[in-house]
Amino acid sequence: MSVFQKLKQGLSKTSSNIRNKIQDIFRPGVLSDEFLDELEAVLIQADVGVGATTDLIDSLREESRSRSFETVEDLYRTMAEKVADIFASVDAPLQVAGGGPTVYAMVGVNGSGKTTTIAKLAHRYTRQTKKVILAAADTFRAAADDQLAVWAKRTGADLIRHSHGSDPGAVAFDAAKAAIARKADLLLVDTAGRLHTKKNLMEELKKIIRVLSREIPGAPHEIILVIDGTTGQNGLVQAREFAQAVDITGLCITKLDGSSKGGIAVAIASELGIPVKLVGVGEQAEDLRDFDSRSFAYSLFGIDPA
Ligand SMILES: Nc1nc2c(ncn2[C@@H]2O[C@H](COP(=O)(O)OP(=O)(O)OP(=O)(O)O)[C@@H](O)[C@H]2O)c(=O)[nH]1
Ligand SMILES: [Mg+2]
Secondary structure (H helix, E strand, O other): OOHHHHHHHHOHHHHHHHHHHHHHHOOOEOOOHHHHHHHHHHHHHOOOOHHHHHHHHHHHHHHHHHOOEOOHHHHHHHHHHHHHHHHHOOOOOOOOOOOOOEEEEEEOOOOOOHHHHHHHHHHHHHHOOOOEEEEEEOOOOOOHHHHHHHHHHHHOOEEEOOOOOOOHHHHHHHHHHHHHHOOOOEEEEEEOOOOOOOHHHHHHHHHHHHHHHHHOOOOOOEEEEEEEOOOOOHHHHHHHHHHHHOOOOEEEEEOOOOOOOOHHHHHHHHHHOOOEEEEEOOOOOOOEEEOOHHHHHHHHOOOOOO
């Protein structure tokens, strides 16, 4: 199955929800205020967020003044393009260091897919014959570093780990030193899952980031917030809180192969200006893709990009 088909399937619950509701109320011609009000409710329910929804509806209203919509597919296509534009306005590729190791830290709530995403990145870059080091800065969850060790072995990446319960800042420190000494191309830092509401854990996260930035100039080059794509509205809350603690540079949305609710990516891009950089489409090492805003936007409405 192509990535696009996987994405389309993963987002099919959301897209069929949107489509079923719009189908019922759509009438060919000029979009009525009543229709736009209902459309607004549909988008909010799809987790697109108030800000982005308002922008989309305003823009549709404007467009509807100068043209009519003869088919519902025409409307989907127009909305998909507008959503793609929202993504495009914040789009940015993964940052790479000018010299020395490039450092990516993964952060997020429990079970969102941080460690798996690190494994996938390790797979990607070791296959490009890059030297990759993994830092097991999740010293909290039992066996978290064993999980990472398995992936290090499988991908041929080095692993820096300390004993269970030790200071994650110290792991980050050693890993940064090792990355420089071993001339690594990439340092991938795994962190413990934490609830965005736990203040002391957010302080711990800040410390990890501080250590990395002190030891390696320009690091971390990415702080990726990993969000479970099936989460829905809470994803926006998570993003807001994590972004307040550390400088989130991008999102990885995982589990897009399941029944995810992709609307939240639009809300986060629009309200917080944080781009999606990666998407997880499965549990295997190969199941990671760079975000493609158009494919994603079209998948949300269940249509193929032209
Ligand atoms: N289907 C699917 N499952 C995924 C994806 N990414 C991660 N998972 C699964 O989600 C579960 C949690 O993944 P982890 O990578 O351990 O999550 P984590 O964020 O490191 O979890 P903690 O360290 O406990 O906070 C595992 O069973 C993964 O296999 C994905 O893109 N698709
Ligand atoms: Mg983990």
